[in-house]
Amino acid sequence: MKVINQDYEKIEELYELYEQKIYSVAYSILNNIQQAEDAVQETFITLYNNLEKLHNLDNQEIKRYILRIVKNKSIDSYRKNKQHGILLEEYQRESIVAIDENIEDWEQRFMTENQIDILLAVLNESSRQVFKYKVFYNLSYQDISKQMELTEANVRKQFERARKRIHNVIGGLQIDEFTEFKKNV
Structure with a gap:
């Protein structure tokens, strides 16, 4: 001591x-x-x-x-x-370019935000968030797991289940907007 x-x-x-x-x-x-x-x-x-x-x-x-x-x-x-x-x-410069590209992409899509929300309503909150992070923000499974405080395996599984569920919902609909969305998923 x-x-x-x-x-x-x-x-x-x-x-x-x-x-x-x-x-x-x-x-x-x-x-x-x-x-x-x-x-x-x-x-x-x-x-x-x-x-x-x-x-x-x-x-x-x-x-x-x-x-x-x-x-x-x-x-x-x-x-x-x-x-x-x-x-x-660098991030700020790339963000400006990415924003411009994303706006053009969104303008070219047929689905409205409301239609996407209706489509994603079939998912639970956690799966919906994982799906949005992966599809709309193009985050990696690792980044999503950190953001949502879940394991990476859990995030992968939730995304796969959400993707299958969305495909099933879109597959049952014959609306042109959903067909365009299906190509992106």
Whole structure:
């Protein structure tokens, strides 16, 4: 128990001595308060996990070690931010193109939204949602399972049952709009 108390005391001492310096370094790299605070927290977690290394270092070496950790944590976070920014820009550009294409597709379809809702009314709520995610939003089974908090196997099975049920309903109707919808399903 004494070793644990010494560890906590050492971390507290380091926190009091270096927290503001660590925060300043992190903020200078990230320019974001929350992310700088996260970098400080990650730095102290790393320090705690590597406390045995600190016992062999003098004060100047400890300071350099801590500043190197915060710098690396901040740069990693900065790179993640930059990558997220690039991915977001790409997604926004692709979304605009996809929206234009989807509008054209919807204009070319014969079925109205009301007719689709009537058709999907034969499904229970969960199967209807799975079917919509798969057919209208083109989501993968994995994405649907995460979205709906179901297993991937459950999502696959619900989609297959829904698809069969829809095919049976469409098969019994001789309306041109439903025939066009059937081709898409």
